Amino acid sequence: MNRAGPLAQAGWHKGVIRKLLRSQEGIVLLLAVAAFILFSLVLPSFLSPGNLIALVRSVSILGILALGMALVVIARGIDVSMIATMVVSVAWAFVLARSGYSFETALAIGGVFALAAGLGIGLLIAFGEVAPIFATLATGSVIYGLGRTFFFQLEMQNVPPGNDWFAAIGRGTLAGIPLTIVAFAVLCAVVHGILTRTRFGWLLYAMGSNPAAARTTGAPMRPMVVAQYMISAGIAYIAGLILASSAAAINARLFNSTMIYDILLVVVLGGIGLNGGHGRVRNVVLGTVFVGILLNGMTIMNIDFTVQNLVKGVVLLLAIVADSLVNPRDEQTSQQGDL
Amino acid sequence: MKTTGIQYWLAAAMFALAGVTAASAQDKGLENPRSTAFHQDLKDKKVVFLPLSMGFDLTEGWAAVMRKQAARLGYSFEIRDPAWSTDAGTRALSSLITEKPDLIVLHNPDIQSYARLIKQAQAAGIKIVQINLESNSTSDSYVGADWTEIGEQAAQAIVGKCDTGKGVSTKIAIDTGVPTAASDVFQLDGIYRVLKDHPAIQVVSQQATEYNAEKARSIMETVLQQHADLCGAIGIWDNQDTGTASAIQQAGKGAQVFLVTSGGGNRVGCENVEKGLFNLYISYNVPLQGDILNAEIARLLQTKSSAGEVKTMYFTPLTQITKDNINQRNCWTLDDLK
Numbered sequence: 001m002n003r004a005g006p007l008a009q010a011g012w013h014k015g016v017i018r019k020l021l022r023s024q025e026g027i028v029l030l031l032a033v034a035a036f037i038l039f040s041l042v043l044p045s046f047l048s049p050g051n052l053i054a055l056v057r058s059v060s061i062l063g064i065l066a067l068g069m070a071l072v073v074i075a076r077g078i079d080v081s082m083i084a085t086m087v088v089s090v091a092w093a094f095v096l097a098r099s100g101y102s103f104e105t106a107l108a109i110g111g112v113f114a115l116a117a118g119l120g121i122g123l124l125i126a127f128g129e130v131a132p133i134f135a136t137l138a139t140g141s142v143i144y145g146l147g148r149t150f151f152f153q154l155e156m157q158n159v160p161p162g163n164d165w166f167a168a169i170g171r172g173t174l175a176g177i178p179l180t181i182v183a184f185a186v187l188c189a190v191v192h193g194i195l196t197r198t199r200f201g202w203l204l205y206a207m208g209s210n211p212a213a214a215r216t217t218g219a220p221m222r223p224m225v226v227a228q229y230m231i232s233a234g235i236a237y238i239a240g241l242i243l244a245s246s247a248a249a250i251n252a253r254l255f256n257s258t259m260i261y262d263i264l265l266v267v268v269l270g271g272i273g274l275n276g277g278h279g280r281v282r283n284v285v286l287g288t289v290f291v292g293i294l295l296n297g298m299t300i301m302n303i304d305f306t307v308q309n310l311v312k313g314v315v316l317l318l319a320i321v322a323d324s325l326v327n328p329r330d331e332q333t334s335q336q337g338d339l
Numbered sequence: 340m341k342t343t344g345i346q347y348w349l350a351a352a353m354f355a356l357a358g359v360t361a362a363s364a365q366d367k368g369l370e371n372p373r374s375t376a377f378h379q380d381l382k383d384k385k386v387v388f389l390p391l392s393m394g395f396d397l398t399e400g401w402a403a404v405m406r407k408q409a410a411r412l413g414y415s416f417e418i419r420d421p422a423w424s425t426d427a428g429t430r431a432l433s434s435l436i437t438e439k440p441d442l443i444v445l446h447n448p449d450i451q452s453y454a455r456l457i458k459q460a461q462a463a464g465i466k467i468v469q470i471n472l473e474s475n476s477t478s479d480s481y482v483g484a485d486w487t488e489i490g491e492q493a494a495q496a497i498v499g500k501c502d503t504g505k506g507v508s509t510k511i512a513i514d515t516g517v518p519t520a521a522s523d524v525f526q527l528d529g530i531y532r533v534l535k536d537h538p539a540i541q542v543v544s545q546q547a548t549e550y551n552a553e554k555a556r557s558i559m560e561t562v563l564q565q566h567a568d569l570c571g572a573i574g575i576w577d578n579q580d581t582g583t584a585s586a587i588q589q590a591g592k593g594a595q596v597f598l599v600t601s602g603g604g605n606r607v608g609c610e611n612v613e614k615g616l617f618n619l620y621i622s623y624n625v626p627l628q629g630d631i632l633n634a635e636i637a638r639l640l641q642t643k644s645s646a647g648e649v650k651t652m653y654f655t656p657l658t659q660i661t662k663d664n665i666n667q668r669n670c671w672t673l674d675d676l677k
Contacts, residue, residue, distance in 0.1 A: 043565075051564040058557035148394055148422075154673070155394040156578050158607055171589055247552040247582045252394070256423040257549060299561045305518055305547035 025271030025283060027322050031315075032290040039297040046300060053178065055296040056289070059266075060184040061243050062259075063288035066266040067191045068235030070284050072228050073267055074195070075204040076211065076276030077132040079232045081121060081140035083260050086240035087252040088147030089114040094157040094250065103163050111237055117143050118233025122226030136229075144255045155252040159244055170246025180242055184288075187235070192281040200227070209277030265312065266291055269319045380641045384414040385440040389431055391448055391472070392423040395578065396605040396673070397625055398446065401470060403676040404629025405444065405636070414441075414640065425452050432456045435465070442466045442639055444632065447474040449519035461647030466639045470632060471623070472521045477650045480635045484601075484623040485654035486522050490529020492657065493599040496619050497571040500597040503539040506570035507595055512544040512562050514555050514574040514583050522575060530573060543569070552582030559586035569596050577602030577611070577620065584616035603628075604660065609670035612660055620660040626671050628655050 020026030039046045065082055072079045093110025097103045117139070124135045148155075159166060172179045195201040203224055206214040215221050244250040270287025272279030294315065298308050388405060390398040402418060409416035419435070421427035425448045435443060436459055443460060445467055447453050454476040457467055461478060471483030500506050513530065515523050534540050544562045548555040555574070563569060563586065572587070574580030580600040587596045597618045602608045604622035612620045631653060642649075660669050 045565055048564065051561070054557070054560045054564050058560065061553070153394065154396065154399065155392075156396070156607075158581075171585070243553055246585070247556050248585050249552055249581055251550075251552060251578070253392075253423060254551065256392075257551060295557075296561055299544070299546060299558055300565050302544050302546065305515075 022326060023271065024319060024322050024326050025286065027326070028269055028271060028290055028319060029286060032286065032293055035290070035293050035297065039293065039300075043297065043300050046297065051296070051300075053176075053181070055292045056181050056184075057178045058295065059288050059292035060178075060180045061239050061246075062262055062266055062291065063184050063284060064187055064239040064242065065236060065259075065263045066270075066284045066288060067187055067281070068232035068239075069263050069267050070270075070272050070279060070281070071191060071195075071204065071235075072132070072232050073272055073274060074208045074276055074279050075224070075228055076208040077125070077225070077228060078264075078274070079121070079136045079229060080133065080260050080264075081117070081136040081143060082232060082236040082263065083257075084140040084143040084147075084255050085114050085117045085233045086236040086243075087250060087254050088143050088151065089117070089237050090240035090244050090250045091155075091157040091252050092147060092151040094160055094244070095152045097160040097163075103160060103166070107241070111234070114233045114237035115230050118230035119226060121233070122229035125229065126222035126225035140255070144252070147252060152252070156249055157244075157252070158249045166241075166245055167248070168245075170242055170244070170248075180246055183238075183242055187238070188281050188285060191284075195280060200224070204228070205277055207276075262291070262312075265316050269316065377637075377641070378412065381412045381414050381637060384442070384640050386414055386416050386442045386444065386636060386640075387435055387440045388416065388418045388444045388446075389428060389435070390418065390420065390446040391428070393418060393420045394422075396607070397471065397603045399673055400603060400605070400625035400671070400676055401444075401629045401632060403673060404626060405633060407676075408633040408636070412637070423448075425449070429453065429456065432460065436460050436463050439463065439465060442468065442636060444468050444470055444636070445474075445478070446470050447472045447521060449517070450475045450521050450524060451519070458647075464646050466646045468632065468635050468639065471628065473525075474521075477652070479639055479646060479650060481652035482628060482632050482635055483655060484522075484628075484657065486525035487529035487532075488654065489601050489621050489623070489657060490526035490531075491533050492529075492621055492659065493526075493573045493601065493619075494530040494533035496599050496659075497573060497597065498533060498537050498540060501540060501570035502537055506597070508566075508568040508570045509539045510541050510543045510566050510569050511571040511573065512559070512566075512569060513542060513546075514558065514572065514580065515545065515547045516550045516575045516579065518547055526575060548575075548579045548582070550576060550579045552579050552585075554582070555579045556582035556586045559583045560590070563587070563590045563592060563596075571597040571599070574598065574600040576600065577605070577608040577617070580617065581611060584611065588616065604658070604669055604671060606670045606672045609660060609665045612662060613665055615662075618661070622658045622660050622669060623655055624658055624669070626676055629676070631655055 020030055045051055068082060069079060089110040092113060093106045096109055097106035121136055121139050124130050124139065125132050169179055174182050195204065203219050206219055207221065207224060240250060266284065266287035268274065269290060270283035272283045294311065298311065386409060388402060393399060406416050419431040421431055428448060429452060432453060433456060443465055445453065447469060450473060454474050457474055457476045457478050460467055467478035468480045468482060469478055473481055497511055501509055501511055503509060517523060543566050546558045548558060572583060574583050577600045584598055587593055587598060593615060599619045600617050601621040603625035608620055611617050658669055
């Protein structure tokens with residue numbers, strides 16, 4: 001027994017690793033753990049609690065946005081207008097607050113705008129039958145253009161002065177943990193609940209894995225689509241508020257940045273396939289944390305900007321290659337197509 | 340003898356007559372032929388502004404000042420907004436070359452992208468003024484900050500606070516924007532020129548923020564975790580460094596880390612100096628740059644020399660704004676300029 005123990009254990013380890021290597025999620029998990037161990041050994045204060053909190057915090061907003069994106073991607077959609085919705089609704093709310101509305105009213109109007117944008121996109125996809133990627137790509141530009149033309153002149157909008165409670169969202173802590181991380185955790189729990197415990201959540205998987213079958217069995221496809229994009233817009237608005245609160249300003253220029261690709265990076269890296277139908281909140285968390293470890297480690301090592309982008313790109317490429325090796329295109333995907 | 344006498348009287352009479360006419364003319368003033376020519380030269384000319392993007396303090400400020408003069412002097416002023424896209428900017432510049440305005444005011448996204456087109460435009464007879472961000476290829480005029488000088492001033496301020504025995508340590512961080520912009524390459528050169536003479540100063544982090552305040556915040560947060568005894572930081576632009584400052588404040592190190600940044604002197608930046616977020620703010624004063632830009636536009640529209648024949652430049656003065664000199668002259672709002 002005593003001799004067999006370690007052997008059996010070693011076998012169990014091998015089994016687990018082999019099992020992990022069989023899924024993309026597992027590969028990323030192993031990579032994340034490897035990077036974590038490497039950085040802990042090489043970088044002196046990587047493992048300090050302060051740095052670990054900074055690490056998670058720096059990607060929390062990305063994680064929150066990725067939750068919204070995941071919801072849509074699981075149902076075989078994609079929402080690349082999230083950043084536009086986020087910056088325009090928040091920046092507009094700040095402009096309104098400065099022009100005389102009470103801050104709370106202004107925030108409510110911003111929220112309504114975000115939901116309306118989501119509604120518009122949803123209707124376009126559900127009833128206009130436009131492919132999600134094109135619909136959201138185009139509406140993203142429309143939303144941003146509307147904002148720049150009618151709602152605000154300056155891209156950089158500071159948080160209106162005198163709203164201390166708002167500043168607390170991005171800078172406050174709960175039991176030593178920044179509220180940004182707490183918000184990410186809470187939203188993870190909520191989205192997890194939706195995906196696993198509600199009919200809406202189950203229908204998302206149904207729509208994602210086989211839209212035709214879902215429609216025939218009577219799933220309310222169109223209302224479902226509209227609801228998804230409204231949720232992702234709402235999540236984008238929440239992320240925008242947290243971001244603005246933590247940096248004391250919102251910059252509409254984020255629309256032109258690579259942020260939307262970073263969100264997709266998190267989603268795909270975490271193992272939520274763009275062909276829909278699978279993926280859970282833990283995939284988003286995994287993707288977020290892995291990106292966080294990479295960014296944090298590279299910042300500490302003071303690696304050059306261009307090299308950082310290169311590393312991010314190579315990692316994404318590896319994940320995609322791994323995904324297609326592990327989950328080869330089969331009869332089903334070739335019939336239904338994917339993104 | 341006689342003839343000379345007549346000539347003398349004739350000349351005297353003419354002189355008197357001229358005096359009388361001049362006196363009567365003086366009642367309604369004199370037409371200044373130079374003023375007439377000035378207005379005539381500028382009228383109906385076409386000036387186009389091609390910024391990096393509209394929608395931020397610098398470009399909106401310059402545009403407001405330029406628009407005012409265009410309205411006063413009767414030339415047309417248009418803006419082509421490529422919204423941060425170098426591609427769109429290149430396309431806009433190419434189509435402007437066929438459109439042939441009299442003058443283009445150009446804001447370069449980096450030192451290389453427009454270099455060739457600048458030469459083509461000038462060959463096509465269009466005069467070009469570059470504003471605040473230079474290209475490698477020189478044109479009729481450049482008006483804007485001397486980024487090397489900003490870098491030097493920033494580094495000198497940091498050296499004054501963080502050289503051996505002056506601060507908690509000799510560690511500093513640099514937050515850059517986009518690695519290829521003139522503001523980055525020349526400013527870094529200025530910084531390192533000064534630091535070369537102060538080998539004790541250690542640059543522990545030099546990271547690009549892509550002008551994103553939230554990214555600047557998370558970079559500074561990580562740097563402070565690694566180097567709790569950081570003494571100073573140089574940020575490349577006030578718009579992004581609100582994030583850098585917010586990370587420093589949040590770590591409770593506002594009194595320890597000396598933050599130098601630079602910008603156009605917008606009221607928002609000044610407010611951040613007032614609040615103690617920025618310790619030193621090197622301002623290139625957008626209203627002043629706008630005025631100088633206007634003078635250059637008027638000068639170039641009048642000169643008969645062809646485009647690219649004479650190349651000049653003017654590095655606009657810099658103001659070091661601290662808590663002590665926040666005033667109307669140094670800090671502006673867009674409404675002031677309209």
